[in-house]
Amino acid sequence: MQNASDGNYINDVALAIQEHVESAGFSIVRDLVGHGIGSELHEDPPIPNYYHSGYSAKFKEGMTVAIEPMVNYGTYKVKVLKDKWTYVTADGKPSAHFEHSVLITKGQPEILTSVN
Numbered sequence: 497m498q499n500a501s502d503g504n505y506i507n508d509v510a511l512a513i514q515e516h517v518e519s520a521g522f523s524i525v526r527d528l529v530g531h532g533i534g535s536e537l538h539e540d541p542p543i544p545n546y547y548h549s550g551y552s553a554k555f556k557e558g559m560t561v562a563i564e565p566m567v568n569y570g571t572y573k574v575k576v577l578k579d580k581w582t583y584v585t586a587d588g589k590p591s592a593h594f595e596h597s598v599l600i601t602k603g604q605p606e607i608l609t610s611v612n
Contacts, residue, residue, distance in 0.1 A: 500598055500605040502557035506543055513565050514546040523572035524565055525591075528583065533560045533597060546572075555600045560608070564595035 499508040517524045530543030541553045545565040555561075566574075570589035577584060585591050599606040 500555055500561070500563065500600060502555055502600055502602045504555050506541060506553045506555060507547055507551050509563065510544045510551075511547040513563075517545075517565065517567050523568045523570065525568060525572050525574055525583075527574050528564075528566055530562045530564045530595075533562055557600055557602050559600040561598050561600065562595055563598055564593065566591060566593040 499512055514524050524546050526544075526546055529545060532539035532541055532543075541561075543561050543563055544551065545563075566583075568574075568585050568589060568591045570585060570587040573586035574583045574591075575586050576582065595609070597608040599608055
């Protein structure tokens with residue numbers, strides 16, 4: 497999470513997430529991403545959880561973002577159920593979804609959802 501600071505590339509965090517997840521033998525969903533948080537729940541910029549070549553967005557001091565990887569036991573592919581809201585893995589294997597809200601600062605980011 498330390499890469500999520502002012503001036504750093506969002507892709508640096510995305511790559512760190514992807515490498516951590518895949519090194520443990522799991523996959524990371526590519527159809528869903530984290531996002532900025534502001535007056536609306538889902539705002540720009542998108543925060544991918546995997547390296548996305550050509551994506552050059554940077555974190556800026558004062559941003560609040562949701563970093564929320566979805567980690568799958570099998571394939572990274574997902575499908576949406578008929579309710580058009582529920583996502584499941586394409587292969588039916590287990591998945592976990594985790595989210596932190598993070599305030600971007602010039603130094604260490606502040607994790608707003610941490611439990612002390």
